[in-house]
Each structure stands twice: as C-alpha cells, then as structure tokens.
Amino acid sequence: MSAVVIDEFGGQDKLKQREVPMPEMTADQVIVQEKAAGINPIDWKTREGFLQGMLNWQFPIILGWDVSGVITEVGANVTDWKIGDEVFARPATTRFGTYAEYTAVDANLLAPKPKNISFEEAAAVPLAGLTAWQALFDHGHLEKGEKVFIHAGSGGVGSFAIQLAKSVGAYVITTTSSKNIDFVKGLGADQVIDYHETDFAEILKDIDLVVDTIGGDAQEKSVNILKHGTGRLVAITGMDSEKTAGLAEARNVTFDSIWLDPNGEELTKLADMLEDGTIKVTLDSVHEFSAEGVAEAHDRSESHHALGKIIVRFK
Known part of the structure; x- marks a missing residue:
C-alpha cells in the first residue's frame, strides 16, 4: 500500500510517499480502507521531533491519528463489526498511523460513521x-x-x-x-x-x-x-x-x-450528536493524499490560522 512516512525528524521535506507493507491485524482489530485522515498539531510536532521524549519510536514512522473509511478485514475476536461497515476512529497512538491507504484499528475504538456527513467530515472529528x-x-x-x-x-x-x-x-x-x-x-x-x-x-x-x-x-x-x-x-x-x-x-x-484517551464509546456519542444536528463539523481545507498534499496540510496547521479541521482525502 502507499503511505506517507518520515525516516528522520525535521521539516515538511521529510515527508516521503512510498510503498510499505500492509498493516498486520490482531484478533481484536479490523483493517480500515481509508477514505480520509485528519491533520492535527500532534502530527507536525511529532514530525519535528518535539515529542521524542513521549513517543520513543523507531523509523520509519507513519504519522496521523484520525481516520474514516470502510472495514475490509475483521479480526477473529471481533463481533460488533463486519466487512463493509463505514466507520471512523481515533486509533491508538503508535508509529503506524493513518497517512496510509489502510490502517489497523482496535475494534473497541471504532464508531459508526454518521450517515449524514461525508468521510472527510467524519475524519475531522475523532481526535x-x-x-x-x-x-x-x-x-x-x-x-x-x-x-x-x-x-x-x-x-x-x-x-x-x-x-x-x-x-x-x-x-x-x-x-x-x-x-x-x-x-x-x-x-x-x-x-x-x-x-x-x-x-x-x-x-x-x-x-x-x-x-x-x-x-x-x-x-x-x-x-x-x-x-x-x-x-x-x-x-x-x-x-x-x-x-x-x-x-x-x-x-x-x-x-x-491531559493526554487524549482514545475511546470508542465516547466517539459513538459524538456520532449520535452529529446525526441529530447537535454538533456540526467545519472543514478548513481538504488536501489530496500525497507527500505534497500532506506537506500542504501540515503547513496550514502550523500557521495556526485554520478555521476548523484540516483533512487529507484518498482517491
């Protein structure tokens, strides 16, 4: 699959697109084919190396911890989800993030994508x-x-x-x-x-x-x-x-x-509020999935002038 990775800490030029192995799934996870991924300050702070003390990871690192998409594989212990389900999630914080065509997500961190919003809007919500x-x-x-x-x-x-x-x-x-x-x-x-x-x-x-x-x-x-x-x-x-x-x-x-605790139950409550119109999503900008597109999204986030959320979408 295609992913945008970093092999060292630094500026936006360190973002590289290349083919990487498909994610390995545990019995308690699903594989999500991504439709959109959110961009957050933690992404570029990690890229710059500001969080090395908290996130002691080996390279290469796939950034990104917001996702919306469709389930394509289901782990042996997963009973609440099936192939074809449209979902969104804030996956666990690992070095295998969501700047990739597919990602593995713990089943208990998933929520059903609200039917009345797009994949891009859904990816803006979790984190x-x-x-x-x-x-x-x-x-x-x-x-x-x-x-x-x-x-x-x-x-x-x-x-x-x-x-x-x-x-x-x-x-x-x-x-x-x-x-x-x-x-x-x-x-x-x-x-x-x-x-x-x-x-x-x-x-x-x-x-x-x-x-x-x-x-x-x-x-x-x-x-x-x-x-x-x-x-x-x-x-x-x-x-x-x-x-x-x-x-x-x-x-x-x-x-x-505080540090965010990924939580599928709370995300499901947010999904309900999105469906009934209690809350809404504002998208600042949507960028195409590529090293260049991700760099543009990081640049927008680093400007501190985004109005709402910044998204990368997959074709």
Whole structure:
C-alpha cells in the first residue's frame, strides 16, 4: 500500500510517499480502507521531533491519528463489526498511523460513521472531538449553568468544545480574531473576546472551567480568572507546567494537563450528536493524499490560522 512516512525528524521535506507493507491485524482489530485522515498539531510536532521524549519510536514512522473509511478485514475476536461497515476512529497512538491507504484499528475504538456527513467530515472529528469531550466532561466536570472559557474557539478542538459546552447548558466564552467572531458565535459562543484587542485576564473573573488549547502565558494567566476554591483549568497542550500547578495550588483551584484517551464509546456519542444536528463539523481545507498534499496540510496547521479541521482525502 502507499503511505506517507518520515525516516528522520525535521521539516515538511521529510515527508516521503512510498510503498510499505500492509498493516498486520490482531484478533481484536479490523483493517480500515481509508477514505480520509485528519491533520492535527500532534502530527507536525511529532514530525519535528518535539515529542521524542513521549513517543520513543523507531523509523520509519507513519504519522496521523484520525481516520474514516470502510472495514475490509475483521479480526477473529471481533463481533460488533463486519466487512463493509463505514466507520471512523481515533486509533491508538503508535508509529503506524493513518497517512496510509489502510490502517489497523482496535475494534473497541471504532464508531459508526454518521450517515449524514461525508468521510472527510467524519475524519475531522475523532481526535479534536474526543479531546474537547474529555476536557469538558471527563476532566472538567462541566455542568449546566457554569461559565466555561475556551481558548482559541475557531480551532479544531475549540470549535467542538463550544458546541459541546452549549449542549449541556453552559455559558460559553471564547477567544478568536476579529474575522472569526461571527463563526464562533454561530457555534454557540455567548461571549467572544478578540485576543488582538483585549487581554482576557483583564475582563474575566469567577470562571468555573477553562479549557486551555494554547499553553504558555495564557495558561498561567488563566489560573487567576478561575473561581476561587472550585475553579478548574484543563490544559490539552500535552506539556505540564510546574509554574501553573504552583499558581493553581496557591489559588486553591484545580489544574489538570491531559493526554487524549482514545475511546470508542465516547466517539459513538459524538456520532449520535452529529446525526441529530447537535454538533456540526467545519472543514478548513481538504488536501489530496500525497507527500505534497500532506506537506500542504501540515503547513496550514502550523500557521495556526485554520478555521476548523484540516483533512487529507484518498482517491
């Protein structure tokens, strides 16, 4: 099969397309013929070598951890899925990712592709949607009537987080640039801050939950806007901050830096919400599967200006 791989860490020029062996399937997995794959910041951060300490893999590495497609083979222990099923998933984090024509996926991580969306839209959901779900509910314990502040609401995770927070009756505040204010309001944001014009830390207070998608100074400043004693800060940047943890302890608020846990049951809940229209997908751009197409997609992601999700599709 054809795949886009890296043989060493570095820039977009390290992405190479070539023939590789078909994935080997265990008894608890299925083989998915890919129709589309999502692009996420973890992809190019891994390519650059930023995550070497967390992901100690041998080369070659196939990047990509979002997929939608059709099942072509089923493992001996798999009973809930059959050949021909249309599915989507956030596969386990291994060096055999989804920048390939076929991929092996643990059966318990699959969800049925919603019938009312395309394969491209389905591939946009798993990693970003599950990250938003887990940040808000599994770790953030968001409840109806609470105030949640979501950094970067027009991005992949942020755009899902706004919609999910509104679905449980929260008051949603987010940041974006002026050109995307109408977009995030359309997703359900109650209050929008143009981060070019206003420092959120100067106008927000008594926030119940902050979902930090950007890290750095914004993460540390987020501690001070939380409700004393009960406020929660959940960071998804994958980089824990000792300073933030210390600030949170001093203010008597909770700080949690999380790493996505692939989860087929939660993804199925997202599939149901997509089918009934509770949430929707926004595609920033769709690129053709090739080394050049993947490089273009990485370039778009690295720009930090994507509106929604970036996708690679297979012919």
